[in-house]
Amino acid sequence: MYRGREGQWAFLLHRISGVALALYLLLHVIDISLVMYGPDGPFNAFLGFYHQWPFRIGLVAVMAGVVYHAFNGLRIIIMDFTGWGVKYQAVMWYGVLALTAIVGVPVLVKVIPEIIGRA
């Protein structure tokens, strides 16, 4: 592994979260579209399938991915459109991680008990 610094990890996480979200969105669109086959169609079966444990935990990962990708996207916009952004890219990345964690707190407090509670 190349021993890059903040910028490399910011890029790698941005790419991983981006690809993961694109795949999630595709899956999401497919299973929501199944509702057009009516109440007796495959929609409810799929929804039941998604209530299994791995998908519940995956939902937390999806939220983390969305929040990180959004904040890091703002970091990239600042770097691309201002003259000073590049200079503070590392600091801004730590800010992105901190904001992601802060936004993650209500997710942990509110969502995880629901995920675990209604097994």
Add this chain to the structure above:
Amino acid sequence: MKVNVKIKRFNPEADKRPYWAEYSLEVRETDRVLDVINQIKWEMDGSLSYRRSCAHGICGSDAMLINGVNRLACKILVRDLGEVINIEPIRGLPVLKDLIVDMEPFFDSYKAVLPFFINEDPEPPTERYQSAEDREIFDASTKCILCACCTTSCPVFWTNGRYIGPAAIVNAHRFIFDSRDQGADERLQILNQSNGLWRCRTAYNCTEACPRDIPITKAIEEVKRELLWRRA
């Protein structure tokens, strides 16, 4: 001090794939990595192949991946690395032998951005005047030694060898922002192609790797904005 040096070696005439060769030797902590591999070549294994020329950080011949980071072997001291030193050829360019890579794709990208002064006006009787402020704009970009530390540290370049790469963009920057030069439009058009400037994903490995401390990502972002505002 005693160091353990691992070098990723490959001889296309004998080996199917690269392998790690290990050497254990006594060196001074003020030795440079170049001194260490010279010592290996001259005293232990004459078949080891690598490029070096000036040995003072100016010719740009001895760029290598040393302990996970691209550096010039002649600019890094043993004491800054410790007792374990891993050396690989720079990534993304075809390995010819041991630490020697084929630099031609790299130089092709460099040549593609027209890295020379373009001005069709008749030569003035005196100098082509440029203020100190105008010179300052592209000062850092003039320092490039074409060692390829930046381009071969770029994750985008590793996976897409046709990406023009940071070194070529820095050298384009050097002329695009030169107040005396008239070739900016042509260079920006070249950089606007699909494997050009926009492949940069700002991973900053280039900036960290540059042995000349050129703020490469900053230069690339300046060229991106120039292209954007000129087209807007």
